[in-house]
Amino acid sequence: MIRLSASSFAAILALLLLFVAFLFAGGPGAGLDRAILTSAQHAALVPAARLVSDLGSWIAVLIAAAAGAAWLALRRRYRDALVLIVLMVGERPLVELLKEAFDRARPDPHGHLVAVQSMAFPSGHAANAMTLGLGLALLVAHGRWRVPAIALGLLYALLVGGSRLVLGVHWPSDVAGGWTFGVAWTLLLVGFGKGTSAPRDH
Template identity: 45%
Template structure:
């Protein structure tokens, strides 16, 4: 369904989540969705890069940079390749300019938040950082249909792509012997 359009479940979920008739909620939803904007994600990535470089973890800094930048480009290429249009029955409550699937906010917050949790957070805090990252990306993603700019399946697709991309990049780094410095041994267990 992602390639050809949306199904009845997407339409029902979008109608249930849409906040145009709840103006008191709309401001909070827009504030949360802005956490997934490119300026915020770039700022968080730069802070993570700075911290890793300060700690002289250059390989991890390069891995963070590659994961976030290449992931962003791939999500944009997926949008172009799939070509799904955004919902048109509802008024878009924020400005959007590109195609719909996958949700860039969902994909990019998953990539940045999960990468920060796994690469930047100290190993002893990762058991807390990962759930916080998933909660954050979940909150940002759910705002997209609430604002009428994405189908729910766009958001799920963005989350899935973002998580798969981060795990693929970490797996490749581990194979190349770079993940040991991330606080994991070769079996993926925390040191």
């Protein structure tokens, strides 16, 4: 029987509480959010932020996820491949539903350095990057590669989330909310998807 471990359940619950805290403590009326956003905006960082932000776009993460799923399928890890696909395909619609439900305004539109259309909370790019980075690390990497892969996945998510602040399109709590959602969603799906015996590398 496939079930969620007690530790994973506790972690997901803690993450959801953090998510709610970021929702109610941040946004347009939060002085800390505004101060962090202002300190993150430097013209010299904008070109790099545009590039990194693109790496967290929906198209970019789908391409990366498809490549990861193909690699897993070639190694006959079909369940892991399916979990990765469901993980990424399911994440974005959920984020969009949350954005519409919470209806938080973004920072001043005159400060936006890239075009945006949806609402602010949670950040889709931050959620995309965290789900992809952590999902690939947990499903593709194993053995001695697992910890370095998780570190790289988290670094990727941190950079993508930070780029949205440099570009002036999200409050810091939007980004933090996207990260926490991404971790919780990944732990949930990977936890329920356990049961595949991964091949051992020698």
